[in-house]
Amino acid sequence: AQSVTQPDIHITVSEGASLELRCNYSYGATPYLFWYVQSPGQGLQLLLKYFSGDTLVQGIKGFEAEFKRSQSSFNLRKPSVHWSDAAEYFCAVGANFGNEKLTFGTGTRLTIIP
Amino acid sequence: GAVVSQHPSRVICKSGTSVKIECRSLDFQATTMFWYRQFPKQSLMLMATSNEGSKATYEQGVEKDKFLINHASLTLSTLTVTSAHPEDSSFYICSARIREANYGYTFGSGTRLTVV
Numbered sequence: 001a002q003s004v005t006q007p008d009i010h011i012t013v014s015e016g017a018s019l020e021l022r023c024n025y026s027y028g029a030t031p032y033l034f035w036y037v038q039s040p041g042q043g044l045q046l047l048l049k050y051f052s053g054d055t056l057v058q059g060i061k062g063f064e065a066e067f068k069r070s071q072s073s074f075n076l077r078k079p080s081v082h083w084s085d086a087a088e089y090f091c092a093v094g095a096n097f098g099n100e101k102l103t104f105g106t107g108t109r110l111t112i113i114p
Numbered sequence: 115g116a117v118v119s120q121h122p123s124r125v126i127c128k129s130g131t132s133v134k135i136e137c138r139s140l141d142f143q144a145t146t147m148f149w150y151r152q153f154p155k156q157s158l159m160l161m162a163t164s165n166e167g168s169k170a171t172y173e174q175g176v177e178k179d180k181f182l183i184n185h186a187s188l189t190l191s192t193l194t195v196t197s198a199h200p201e202d203s204s205f206y207i208c209s210a211r212i213r214e215a216n217y218g219y220t221f222g223s224g225t226r227l228t229v230v
Contacts, residue, residue: 044207
């Protein structure tokens with residue numbers, strides 16, 4: 001069965017500092033990987049996704065993620081965070097075909113300090 | 115493109131009543147809709163998968179008689195919480211697979227249900 005692990009429940013960084021959110025997955029085939037962001041009381045916004053090809057994926061709001069098959073990881077990075085990046089971040093894995101469900105990690109809450 | 119419109123965004127209902135949540139795909143055909151539930155400060159948990167014109171497939175532990183899912187058309191799926199109780203208070207989100215754009219997923223904006 002597929003699963004996603006986000007080891008960090010809560011991360012606090014200073015505004016302007018760099019950020020890395022960790023994500024490890026377990027999947028029996030080639031995974032389809034996603035990062036979503038959720039502000040309080042809101043729905044999910046897709047930051048980026050990896051389907052195939054270049055393992056370094058660029059997303060919106062200056063985020064990027066790198067797929068590392070050998071480490072079963074898909075970590076999210078941003079070189080300089082802004083106060084508006086404070087939110088909950090979810091990593092998810094799905095199949096790259098058909099109507100397979102998405103499996104979400106438990107999320108990482110990001111707090112930005114001035 | 116590929117927008118799922120979810121309504122209502124917030125609903126408060128009395129214990130014992132039923133609540134219907136709608137998700138409409140506005141510019142594509144959603145052959146499959148996923149329904150998730152999210153408790154405060156927790157992740158999204160899949161409740162059921164619905165395919166147009168057939169019965170939904172429920173995840174283990176989800177009461178199918180309590181959470182009625184209807185997917186009668188390619189553009190509309192509904193979740194009805196029957197005889198709601200306070201423990202059903204949660205954030206419910208629908209999601210559809212997009213055949214275009216490399217089978218991406220699109221999400222509704224969610225429904226905050228509060229049962230009093």
